[in-house]
Every structure is written in C-alpha cells, then in structure tokens.
Amino acid sequence: MTGGQKRALTALCLALFALIVWAYWREANWRDRTTPTPESRLPGSSVTREPPIASPQASVPQPAKTPTAEQKRAWEKAEALRKQEREKEQQQARISAAQFFENKLLAAGYSADVFTNGPRNTHLTLRYIQFTKAFQYQFEQQEQGTLRSWRELGFTKVTMTDGYGTNSVWEFKR
Numbered sequence: 001m002t003g004g005q006k007r008a009l010t011a012l013c014l015a016l017f018a019l020i021v022w023a024y025w026r027e028a029n030w031r032d033r034t035t036p037t038p039e040s041r042l043p044g045s046s047v048t049r050e051p052p053i054a055s056p057q058a059s060v061p062q063p064a065k066t067p068t069a070e071q072k073r074a075w076e077k078a079e080a081l082r083k084q085e086r087e088k089e090q091q092q093a094r095i096s097a098a099q100f101f102e103n104k105l106l107a108a109g110y111s112a113d114v115f116t117n118g119p120r121n122t123h124l125t126l127r128y129i130q131f132t133k134a135f136q137y138q139f140e141q142q143e144q145g146t147l148r149s150w151r152e153l154g155f156t157k158v159t160m161t162d163g164y165g166t167n168s169v170w171e172f173k174r
Contacts, residue, residue, distance in 0.1 A: 087120065090154050094121045097153050101126075122156040127163050136160050136168040 067075070094116055102114035105128070112128035139160065140147075150158055151172040158170045 091121045094124070094153050094155060097150070098124055116155075118157065120154075122154060124150060124155045124158045126158070126160045129162055129164075131160050131162045131166065131168075133166055136166070140168065140170075 098114045098116045102112065105112040105114065105126075110128055110130075112126060114124070114126050117123050117125060147158065147170060156172050158172075160168045
C-alpha cells in the first residue's frame with residue numbers, strides 16, 4: 001500500500017468515525033420539538049426554552065420487578081425448548097461430522113464406514129478391514145487434533161474397528 005493510499009484510508013476512517021460520533025451525539029441530544037407552550041417561552045422573548053433532557057423522576061432508579069410465577073414458568077419452558085434445540089443442532093453436527101470424515105476416508109482410498117450411534121449420537125464408530133493394531137496406534141499418536149475435535153463436537157466414545165475383533169476405543173469426558 002502506497003503512502004497516498006494510506007493517507008486516503010486514514011482520512012476515510014476519520015470521516016467515518018466523525019459521522020458515528022455525530023450520529024451518537026444527535027441521538028443522545030434529541031429533544032421533542034413540538035409547538036412551544038406559553039410556559040416554555042422566556043419572558044419578553046420569542047425564544048423558547050428547551051425542555052430538560054430527563055425529568056428528575058426519570059433519573060431515580062426504579063426497583064426491579066419480581067417476575068410472577070407464570071412468567072417464571074414461561075421462562076423455564078422457553079429455556080427447556082432452547083436446550084432441546086441446541087441438543088438437536090449438536091446431534092446434527094455430529095452426524096454431519098461422521099459423514100464428512102467418511103467422505104474424507106473414501107477420497108483417500110479407504111473403503112471405510114463411519115457412523116454415529118449411542119445416546120444422542122454421541123458414539124462414533126469407524127470400521128475398515130485394514131484398521132490393524134499398528135494403524136490404530138499410529139492414528140492415536142499422530143491424530144490428537146482429530147480426537148480433540150471429535151471431543152469438542154460432543155462425541156463421548158470413538159471406536160475404531162476392523163470388524164473382526166481388533167478395536168481401539170477412546171472415551172472422552174464431557
């Protein structure tokens with residue numbers, strides 16, 4: 001970026017900042033400009049007195065209202081619905097991650113099956129006939145980032161199997 005471009009960018013940023021400050025000031029100082037009443041006129045003048053920004057009563061903090069039992073129940077119900085929606089989204093994310101990883105293995109030349117099961121799809125199973133003990137050991141040593149990302153997605157158990165009894169199981173705490 002040349003010196004002229006830097007100066008132009010700086011000038012643009014300053015102008016934008018000035019516009020934001022002006023808009024904020026205008027919003028903060030906005031007053032009701034209705035037709036002046038006789039009491040708002042200064043004596044012997046046609047100039048009107050501006051009303052105060054806030055009345056004295058407005059500056060006194062009001063005590064917090066206690067929610068009613070009905071409002072509490074409604075809030076708890078809404079919170080339970082939000083929790084269910086979050087869990088459904090997390091389940092879908094885990095299913096999508098399994099499909100993505102299966103496609104990644106297929107693209108790399110591995111005819112592997114990757115699927116989720118268990119409560120809320122929290123168990124991930126990878127099945128490939130050549131998942132030998134050596135392969136599983138190397139995976140555990142070299143793919144800590146992958147295991148960490150599966151844990152962050154909410155998987156609590158990951159099983160790597162060859163389908164014949166050679167298994168590696170990683171259990172994560174939630």
